Amino acid sequence: MSCKRNCVTACDASEWPWSRGSDVRDGSGSARLRYKRCVARRAFSLMELMVVIVILGLLAGLVVAKTRSYIVLSKQNSSRVELAKIREAMESFYAVYGRYPTNEEGVRALVEPSPKFPDGLLNKIPKDPWGNPYVYNNPGKEAAYDLICYGADGREGGEGADMDLRDEETDGN
Template sequence: MTPKPQKRSKKAGFSLLELMVVLVILGLLATIVVINVLPSQDRAMVEKATADIRTLEQAVELYRLEMLSYPSTEDGLEALVNGPSDTAQAARFPSNGYIRRLPEDPWGNPYQYLYPGENGEFDIFTLGQDGRAGGEGLDADIGNWQG
């Protein structure tokens, strides 16, 4: 008796062509997601900076109403948290300040403050992503003088 030849079982798997098609499809999907998500993130960063500046602007106005003057450029926005350097005004400063803590702009830099301002009574602004004055797009300055 001769042994019967055993049937070779086909192993289940993917061919190289099938894997390449799947990789191309995944690449196209990733490209679509990146194209649609990145501009939204950029817009969100600009909107966060604008909202922070509006909040700081309100705190500076409240400071002026209670302290009878704007913080100096030297005291900066820090005066909203820790009070003015002038000891005569320090007695009027509320114990919890005008803002709990100073936010950083979306790019990790502190917000800038000028009094008197170049664009209004006072200026609160961020220098954008590049951290330098001027620029376009994400590098553009964002300030309280913009509508």
């Protein structure tokens, strides 16, 4: 008898080797063993399943890592855009008042209404994409003012997601 006849997918239950009327069954159980061997050859072994699971796990890990790096990159780019908007508001403030806001006024001076800007220069006090406030220092170390985003950790220094971002275009007016 061929293996196909013994496989579940190739025959119905009445044709199984241990069913009534089967001439393959010899009483020693050899027909049943042939059937089990056939099914075992058609199924995946535990080792093959483990290898597939490990490969899928590695692929999932790579996808998650790559996605996280894209999220960090998009937050950093968003922060650069916000820094540029704050810089433009600072330049408008400077054009009208002849000075940049003091440390005490900070970025809040760009939001508060004034006679020259009844709605303020910005709609609200901006926070970086990680929810931390932007740091404003007047005078700055190398320019008229420093505008800094401290990154994910909210502290000075760091690499990757914690990297500090500075407004590079302050020209020291």
